[in-house]
Amino acid sequence: MVNLPIQPRYILPPLCxxxxxxxxxxxxxxxxxxxxRQLIEQGQVWRLISSQYVHTNWAHLGLNCAGIILIWALHAEHTKPLVYGAHTIVLATWCGICIYYFCPDIEIYTGLSALLHGVIVWGAIKDITVGMKTGWLLFFGIWAKILFEQLEGPSAQVSELIASNVAIDAHLIGAIGGVLLAIPLIFKLIKKRQA
Structure with a gap:
């Protein structure tokens, strides 16, 4: 039987x-x-963060909402509402700044997918630290997906569905952000294994 985290403290953050x-x-x-990019360079710096929460169309939003629901089902019990909110804001900021500095070819960007890659990587590492072997599978699975995207390029079908190019470099940036966000967890795991 599947035991989903349906208490309000787990449902409200992803729902929000x-x-x-x-x-x-x-x-x-x-x-x-x-x-x-052009408007950010003219001083509209809020777009670095706000861009992570807007989408090209309803299909794009729907795909990202499916990702939110998947992450909720897998990792909701790992965070509290304030931690969830902090993670999404920190990752949105990280992704926006890194896209700006490291992806000069991206002129327009929207979507939660970069941020969600970071959240799922953090969750996989949290799984590992609490002794869930599936955390390793999820961790290596997400990195295999990112590697595949980097080698093969973005999915043409998804690009057509969302009416935009899939920003695969943003997915990589988000996943790296998830690892950085999980550094305290990694240190805690190392100390636990040394004890």
Missing amino acids: LMVLSALFALFSLNDSLEFN
Whole structure:
């Protein structure tokens, strides 16, 4: 029997993230919030963060909401609401800044996928630290997906569905952010094994 984390403290944070993104889509706020390199260079620096929460279309939002639900099912019990919120804001900031500095070919960017790659990598590492062997499978699985994307390029079908290029370098940036976010967990695991 599947034991899903259905208590309000586990449901509300991912639900808030989905509702926020849906509201941005409903009110068509992309023009004001998307990563637009030219406008960021003119001083609209909020776009580095806000771009992570807007989407090219409803299909794009739907795919990212499916990712949020998957992560909720796998890792909701690992975080508290404030930690979840802090993780998403830290990862959104990390992803936006790194896309700006390390992906000069990206002029326009939207979507939660980079941030979600970071959240799932953090969750896999948390799984490992609490002794769940599936954490290793998830950790190596996400890195295999990222490696495949880097070698083969973005999925043409997904690009067509979301009406935009899939920013595979942003996925890599997000996953690296997840590892960095998990450094305290890694140190704790190392100390535990040395004891």
